[in-house]
Amino acid sequence: MPTPLETPRLLLRPWLETDAHDLFAIMHSPSVRDGGWKPHTDMTESAVVLRRYLTSDDRFAVVLKETGHVIGSIRLTPDNNRGRYRARMLNYVLAEEFRGNGYMTEAVMRVVQYVFADLDMDLISAFHYKGNERSRNVLMRCGFSYEITIPGGCRRYDGAVLDAVCYSVLNPRLLR
Numbered sequence: 822m823p824t825p826l827e828t829p830r831l832l833l834r835p836w837l838e839t840d841a842h843d844l845f846a847i848m849h850s851p852s853v854r855d856g857g858w859k860p861h862t863d864m865t866e867s868a869v870v871l872r873r874y875l876t877s878d879d880r881f882a883v884v885l886k887e888t889g890h891v892i893g894s895i896r897l898t899p900d901n902n903r904g905r906y907r908a909r910m911l912n913y914v915l916a917e918e919f920r921g922n923g924y925m926t927e928a929v930m931r932v933v934q935y936v937f938a939d940l941d942m943d944l945i946s947a948f949h950y951k952g953n954e955r956s957r958n959v960l961m962r963c964g965f966s967y968e969i970t971i972p973g974g975c976r977r978y979d980g981a982v983l984d985a986v987c988y989s990v991l992n993p994r995l996l997r
Contacts, residue, residue, distance in 0.1 A: 824935070824939065826931050827931070828927045828930075828931045829927070830885065830886055830887070830924065831883055831884060831885060831886060831924060831927055832884040832886055833881040833883055833928060833931060833932065834881065835875075835878075835880075835881070835882065836871060836875055836880060836882045836891075836894075837875075837882070838875065840871060840891050841864060841867050842864070843890050843892070844867045844870065844871050844894075845861055845864050845866075845867035846890075846916060847891070847892065847893060847914060847915070848860060848861040848867060848870070848914075849861050849862075849867075850916070850917045852917045853914055853917075854979075855950065855955075855956075856912070856913075856950070856953065856956065857950060857977050857978065857983075858978070859978040859979070874894075879896055879897050879898050880894055880895070880896045881895040881896075881897075881928075881932070882894060883913075883924070883928050885924070892915060892916045892924065893913060893914055893915035893916060893919070893924065893928065894913065894914050895911065895912070895913045895928055895929070895932055896911070896912050896913070897910070897911055898910050898912075900944070900945075900946045903943075903944055903946070906943040906944040907942050907944070908944040908945065908946060908989075909942050909944075909945050909946075910945070910946045910947065911929065911932065911933075911945050911946070912947065913925055913928070913929065913956075913959070920955060925959050926958075926963060929959055930962075930963050933964070937992045937993070941992075943991065943995060944989055944991050945989065945990050946987065946988065946989045947960055947987075947988050948974075948985045949986050950977075950983045951970065951983065951985075951986055957986065960988045963990070964990045965988035965989060965990045966988060966989060966990065967986070967987075968987040968988055970984055970985070970986045970987070972984050
């Protein structure tokens with residue numbers, strides 16, 4: 822289970838069985854395709870996905886404190902392609918109606934702090950598909966640096982092959 826984290830407006834916590842309706846509210850929008858996720862067509866699909874989330878220890882539900890509803894998700898997985906660096910890969914999704922308010926930037930900044938201070942990792946990586954400017958902006962505001970664009974670097978759930986735009990941020994202790 823991920824350690825619960827807080828920001829002024831958000832709680833990042835493990836997913837709960839009671840989050841199915843919020844997960845569907847996030848994932849039913851066709852706009853989630855921009856981040857590589859398959860839009861959910863019904864609550865049954867969200868319930869199946871939620872069961873996977875409940876058994877993993879790498880996902881945070883992003884909860885808006887003001888309402889208590891889950892508005893997004895952040896996942897941290899090992900990045901084993903970084904040689905000598907102990908690294909995690911970050912990905913995220915935010916419900917369409919909450920975009921443009923700084924919520925994901927706030928959440929990612931807190932996760933970056935957690936990964937470096939509490940997990941003592943060396944590096945965090947992330948990527949987005951070419952053209953996903955909102956994700957690019959979140960990463961840039963959170964201190965990530967552009968690394969490379971890999972043409973045809975990702976295959977989306979629907980078989981589409983897309984360019985992967987890659988970023989990373991180093992733990993500040995490595996820069997001293």
